[in-house]
Amino acid sequence: MANGICIFAENYNGKLEPASAELVSAARRIQETTKEEISALVVAESCDGIIEELKGIGVEKIYAIKTDHDLLLQDDAASQMIADMLKKIDPSSVLIPATPTGRSLFSRVAMKLNCGLTADCTELLVGAKEDGTYYIKQNKPSYGENVFVTIITREGYYPQMMTVRPGVYMVPEQTEGQAEVIYMDDIQAPVSQVEVVEILPQEESTDSILSSExxxxxxxxxxxxxxxxxxxxxxxxxxxxxxxxxxxxxxxxxxxxxxxxxxxxxxxxxxxxxxxxxxxxxxxxxxxxxxxxxxxxxxxxxxxxxxxxxxxxxxxxxxxxxxxxx
Ligand SMILES: Cc1cc2nc3c(=O)[nH]c(=O)nc-3n(C[C@H](O)[C@H](O)[C@H](O)COP(=O)(O)OP(=O)(O)OC[C@H]3O[C@@H](n4cnc5c(N)ncnc54)[C@H](O)[C@@H]3O)c2cc1C
CATH class of the missing domain: 3.40.50.1220 (TPP-binding domain)
Known part of the structure; x- marks a missing residue:
């Protein structure tokens, strides 16, 4: 039976994206009720630093695949690899940062897993079913940001997958974390139809509202x-x-x-x-x-x-x- 809260560890240049680290706080709130294990899914060219970062913020199990290039830029291949990983991990929920990468990859993953994907949640709460199991109430603004809705994943369309807006949860405090690391090397990415021609550094933003003091x-x-x-x-x-x-x-x-x-x-x-x-x-x-x-x-x-x-x-x-x- 599906079990566990799995976080997508988005990364760039060997570093974990802060929006993914924030998801550990969201997962901990869910865990207080469901008592499920918190895991992370890593697909990266250079995994070691990301795995250490995840251990340091309290992730309990890490599923990783080391790739020979930055696969996350190739949505078609990366989404197939992630879908195959999730089939094996079989979590009850997957938390994804609502970043351009998270949105683009997981809309494809959802299609491959034939499950739903709630976009841009601003609050995750836990509801209890009559049989004593739990589900996630995925709260988000909707209808042109005019109302708040609670979305619940229908039975049979698990895992419950949701993207969470960056900045809503805080990056957890550092801990002396221990985590089991499982390399899923038997999963291969298909050949991508996307060619990365050039990577340009983002222009310095003097008006970065999320990081400004x-x-x-x-x-x-x-x-x-x-x-x-x-x-x-x-x-x-x-x-x-x-x-x-x-x-x-x-x-x-x-x-x-x-x-x-x-x-x-x-x-x-x-x-x-x-x-x-x-x-x-x-x-x-x-x-x-x-x-x-x-x-x-x-x-x-x-x-x-x-x-x-x-x-x-x-x-x-x-x-x-x-x-x-x-
Ligand atoms: C579902 C939903 C979601 C929403 N989400 C958001 C959201 O994310 N963010 C958001 O901001 N709003 C949101 N709103 C709108 C929100 O309810 C308010 O309408 C909005 O925040 C009001 O903006 P305001 O304070 O700029 O304007 P007003 O309420 O019009 O207030 C203007 C204030 O300026 C003061 N003032 C006027 N002139 C001066 C002056 N010269 N010097 C000093 N003070 C002056 C006035 O006394 C007044 O208090 C949402 C509404 C709904 C229904």
Whole structure:
């Protein structure tokens, strides 16, 4: 009978992707109830460092295949190899980072295993069946990010497979981990029809909102009177990334991948400065783990002041202009 929570260990250049490490925290929450083993599936040219990283964050069993080149860039071959691995591992659930690689590979894996795939989950909970077994409640935004839905994998379409949005769970603390490592060398990848012509390094992003220690978040209040230009100057001056609320995305002021909240990103910067944001729960869910949170709003009753460490009841333009003069 299918058993165990299996994590897809996405990797690049011999290193585990942080979005995969975060999945160990999600798996641990599930494990608290189901008591299942947490395993990881590694397909890599250079496995050793990735295996050590996985041991250090508490993975209990590692299934690995060492390939002679970076197979994860060749979806057709890699997805067949992963599907064959999963047939042997037979886990009850597979957790995958909702990255371009995770999405692209596992849509193909799902087709090969004839099972479902829930995309872009923001919360995984456990439900109990009458027979005492468990299933995963896969919560995610849907219908144009307007409602939250809970998806349950139908019996007979196991493993339960789901991609999880990066940033929702935290990378676990390091431990003195012991893990059994099983090399599945009997599984061969088919010849790929994809040729990797060139690999170009990603351009340095100065506005990486997930990794930035300081984030300035603009809300609808920052849209008035060209306030957003001032917000950008302020963020530049203090070396912060810029995020925003949904109205900022809806008006095209910031791209969707900078929206903070339930249907956007979850961020954990050291400092977050919120300007002209009312503090709707759908937004504050995405910033609740900020270490120091400062909010500026003209409305003394704004909900944002209930979650802020420091609140300034003032016009954001006035506050920023005064700061820029310093
Ligand atoms: C299913 C669902 C999912 C959602 N997901 C998200 C999400 O992921 N992220 C998200 O952000 N929202 C999300 N929303 C929308 C959310 O409910 C709020 O509508 C949104 O966060 C409000 O954005 P806001 O605070 O910028 O705007 P408003 O609520 O309009 O607030 C603007 C604030 O600015 C203040 N202000 C105005 N002028 C100034 C000034 N000059 N100086 C200082 N303060 C000023 C006002 O007092 C007000 O408090 C979601 C909604 C739903 C239904």
């Amino acid at each position: 300081i984030v300035v978040v603009g809300g609808r209040g920052a849209l008035e009177d060209d306030n957003f230009t001032l917000v950008k100057e302020f963020a530049d001056k203090i070396g912060a990334a810029i995020g925003g609320t949904r109205p900022m995305v809806d008006t095209g002021t910031i791209p969707f991948d900078h929206q903070i909240g339930q249907t956007g990103l979850t961020i954990r910067p050291k400092i977050c400065i919120s300007l002209g944001v009312s503090g709707a729960i759908q937004h504050t869910e995405g910033i609740k783990d900020t270490k120091l949170f400062v909010a500026v709003n003209t409305d003394e009753n704004a909900a944002i002041f209930k979650v802020a460490d420091y609140g300034i009841q003032a016009d954001l333009r006035e506050v920023l202009e005064n700061y820029m003069k310093l």
